[in-house]
Amino acid sequence: MRYPSINKESRSSLRNALQLLNLFTMDEPELSLSQIADKLQVGISTAHRLTYTLIVEGFLTKDSQSKKFRLGASILGMGNTIITQNQLCRISIPVLENLAINTGESAHIAILKDYQAIYLIRMDSKHPVHLLSHAGKQNPIHCTSSGQVILAFQSETMIEQVIACGLQQYTANTITTADKFKQLLLKIQSQGYSISEEELHEGVSSIAVPVKDISGHVIASISIAGPISRINQDTLPRLVKIVKQAADKVSEQLIFSKR
Numbered sequence: 001m002r003y004p005s006i007n008k009e010s011r012s013s014l015r016n017a018l019q020l021l022n023l024f025t026m027d028e029p030e031l032s033l034s035q036i037a038d039k040l041q042v043g044i045s046t047a048h049r050l051t052y053t054l055i056v057e058g059f060l061t062k063d064s065q066s067k068k069f070r071l072g073a074s075i076l077g078m079g080n081t082i083i084t085q086n087q088l089c090r091i092s093i094p095v096l097e098n099l100a101i102n103t104g105e106s107a108h109i110a111i112l113k114d115y116q117a118i119y120l121i122r123m124d125s126k127h128p129v130h131l132l133s134h135a136g137k138q139n140p141i142h143c144t145s146s147g148q149v150i151l152a153f154q155s156e157t158m159i160e161q162v163i164a165c166g167l168q169q170y171t172a173n174t175i176t177t178a179d180k181f182k183q184l185l186l187k188i189q190s191q192g193y194s195i196s197e198e199e200l201h202e203g204v205s206s207i208a209v210p211v212k213d214i215s216g217h218v219i220a221s222i223s224i225a226g227p228i229s230r231i232n233q234d235t236l237p238r239l240v241k242i243v244k245q246a247a248d249k250v251s252e253q254l255i256f257s258k259r
Contacts, residue, residue, distance in 0.1 A: 117147035145208035
């Protein structure tokens, strides 16, 4: 079956529409028309045309009072489908549930995208930590255990690219120099896990272990996060062991599913 060709103008409109949908995040769930136009670097009339089409198709909704746009039912339904059908997410859900129960801390699975650590799933424990993360949340790679443990097993080129983006300081414990950061990655690679102690948020520690695919490549990380009163030198040996077991289980199931 041959599909009709798409002209240059249609390709540009499609690209703009997809980029528009990507503007909405958990941190910025609503946007005005002028914000959309500015972020896409298009005129107001073009932004209006794009939002109108996406509203008609159910991908956006518009608040009648604030006049701001947010993602609609169509895109939210697609998100639920992705989570349930995506193999990594499907395998991880029961593992994360058990991890949260066994450690008493919030559990996550994350991947790297656009030089950020993105949390695909978060499972709260009976002691949830607020303002840390949520599904879809993007955090810096260099000061989160989730990002560090994935990056440690990536190419030297990617590591240099992350460093070139800047190692912004968030707390007194954030590593901001290239040499120290590279030393940290070598240590993580050697020990097989990452521990972040108050590097992004004061008073919060986290532990992350890599998840590998059938080729042995690190594609994600399993982590827990909690206050330093519960994740500290006294509890680290036990918690690291539990997180390792969880990450290994996800890796094993991923490999088994491909055979």
